[in-house]
Amino acid sequence: MILAQQFGFLDEYAKKEIRRTSLKAVAIPGYQVPYSSREMPMGRGFGTGGLQLTLALIGAGEVLKVIDQGSDDSVNAVNLRSFIEMTCPGVGTTRVTGEADLIQSRHRIPEKPLREDQLLVLQVPYPDPLVVVEASEEKRKQLHGEADYSRLLVKLYEDIVKFDEITISHRYPTRINDHYVIDPSPIPRWDVPKLHMSKALVLLGAGREKKIYAVPPYTKAEPLAFEDKPFRVEAFLDEQGRRRACARCGCDNSFLDEYVDSNSGEQVYRCSDADWCDEQLARQTAAEVIYG
Amino acid sequence: MLEVSAIWTAHVQQQNYRALLDAISHPGRVKSILHQQGGLASLAVLATLLDAEVSLADPDDLLEAEDWPLLQASAAAPGEADYILCRGNRAARFQPKLGSLPSPERSATLIIYVDSLHRGELKLSLKGPGVNGNADCSIAGLDPDWIRRREEWVCGYPLGVDLLLVDDSAVLALPRTTKVEVA
Ligand SMILES: [Zn+2]
Numbered sequence: 001m002i003l004a005q006q007f008g009f010l011d012e013y014a015k016k017e018i019r020r021t022s023l024k025a026v027a028i029p030g031y032q033v034p035y036s037s038r039e040m041p042m043g044r045g046f047g048t049g050g051l052q053l054t055l056a057l058i059g060a061g062e063v064l065k066v067i068d069q070g071s072d073d074s075v076n077a078v079n080l081r082s083f084i085e086m087t088c089p090g091v092g093t094t095r096v097t098g099e100a101d102l103i104q105s106r107h108r109i110p111e112k113p114l115r116e117d118q119l120l121v122l123q124v125p126y127p128d129p130l131v132v133v134e135a136s137e138e139k140r141k142q143l144h145g146e147a148d149y150s151r152l153l154v155k156l157y158e159d160i161v162k163f164d165e166i167t168i169s170h171r172y173p174t175r176i177n178d179h180y181v182i183d184p185s186p187i188p189r190w191d192v193p194k195l196h197m198s199k200a201l202v203l204l205g206a207g208r209e210k211k212i213y214a215v216p217p218y219t220k221a222e223p224l225a226f227e228d229k230p231f232r233v234e235a236f237l238d239e240q241g242r243r244r245a246c247a248r249c250g251c252d253n254s255f256l257d258e259y260v261d262s263n264s265g266e267q268v269y270r271c272s273d274a275d276w277c278d279e280q281l282a283r284q285t286a287a288e289v290i291y292g
Numbered sequence: 293m294l295e296v297s298a299i300w301t302a303h304v305q306q307q308n309y310r311a312l313l314d315a316i317s318h319p320g321r322v323k324s325i326l327h328q329q330g331g332l333a334s335l336a337v338l339a340t341l342l343d344a345e346v347s348l349a350d351p352d353d354l355l356e357a358e359d360w361p362l363l364q365a366s367a368a369a370p371g372e373a374d375y376i377l378c379r380g381n382r383a384a385r386f387q388p389k390l391g392s393l394p395s396p397e398r399s400a401t402l403i404i405y406v407d408s409l410h411r412g413e414l415k416l417s418l419k420g421p422g423v424n425g426n427a428d429c430s431i432a433g434l435d436p437d438w439i440r441r442r443e444e445w446v447c448g449y450p451l452g453v454d455l456l457l458v459d460d461s462a463v464l465a466l467p468r469t470t471k472v473e474v475a
Binding site: 007008012013015016017020021022023024026029033058138142145179180201216 | 303316342423450
């Protein structure tokens with residue numbers, strides 16, 4: 001195995017372009033800043049946009065966490081993490097949210113509130129929420145510039161009327177700083193409120209679509225909604241209307257994944273965020289030790 | 293303080309980039325810039341951001357001739373430049389590019405050299421994205437005319453300019469979204 005000589009795999013020109021782009025993205029919250037997006041040694045669509053951001057950001061001595069659908073151990077997360085470990089000597093990795101300086105994630109924002117000194121990179125497959133109502137990128141850019149989302153709102157309202165509720169489970173269109181509407185990446189509705197006035201900077205990278213955008217800290221992030229149909233996060237209620245809890249740690253205020261128990265055939269719910277689940281379980285065990 | 297060539301190294305540029313990212317994410321926050329002894333922090337900022345893909349204007353001749361080939365950026369007039377390096381103690385004398393409605397990023401970033409970001413006669417109160425409530429800063433060596441001109445440049449959001457105020461060793465950012473009041 002030949003190790004890349006270059007710290008962070010990318011050449012310094014590629015990093016500079018990503019750095020310039022990310023600064024513009026923070027200065028114009030929610031605006032999709034175009035950049036040239038280099039080829040990576042993995043297919044676009046495997047988080048190359050997020051990976052390029054991470055490689056341009058990270059320095060020796062920093063600690064990185066990589067998660068995919070809430071898990072540090074899925075194939076995608078493991079591949080991305082080992083690629084960064086191999087190409088960035090001196091960078092540490094962790095599974096513990098609170099220990100990470102940088103977190104690169106697909107599909108989830110950690111349950112544990114992020115701090116000001118942390119930075120979240122989200123991998124984005126489809127950055128433009130206006131694609132569903134306008135095919136021409138040129139026209140979409142004009143609409144974004146004017147903050148004209150009337151057609152998107154009509155589309156959203158039609159869906160609500162048809163199904164009598166908000167059916168969008170992921171990628172909920174969210175307005176940033178009263179202007180640009182973003183695709184917040186395939187995070188569930190549950191995670192969208194975490195973007196609002198977040199203490200941590202959130203950078204979003206779409207490698208295939210060659211766009212970088214940002215939700216700066218302490219910035220409004222408001223899911224599109226209507227007075228008669230307010231935005232709601234997933235409720236996770238059982239048949240009796242009670243909030244379901246994680247079968248492993250008992251937590252009843254986390255985003256749950258649904259499994260089918262292979263023995264009983266019953267539905268089982270567990271925290272989607274693996275580190276959160278571990279932390280709740282450890283806390284419980286500690287409490288049991290103390291209180292017997 | 294660093295030895296002469298360190299601002300051109302990847303390791304230092306990574307750290308300076310993170311200082312810039314932190315500064316622009318938190319308008320009003322003063323972030324240290326690694327720079328060479330006797331050199332300008334503004335040169336370290338330019339070294340971090342510039343290459344042959346972008347253009348630079350230096351209307352106040354703050355750069356030495358030997359800096360240009362290292363920066364690699366093409367020289368441009370202030371009205372056309374992607375980056376403009378200038379002195380804060382004189383009033384603005386140019387109209388930077390502000391971008392367009394579909395492409396607001398095609399706007400200038402101004403790197404304004406000031407005397408101090410820690411204490412000064414110009415007291416500013418900041419609000420907006422990145423600011424938790426209010427942020428105060430006081431700057432020495434920034435002509436108040438910059439604040440008035442900036443107001444004209446950023447009033448057509450998302451068009452605008454982003455300001456990086458740099459003293460001998462640190463940076464403070466005023467992105468276009470920041471509401472600035474002179475206190
Ligand atoms: Zn759990």
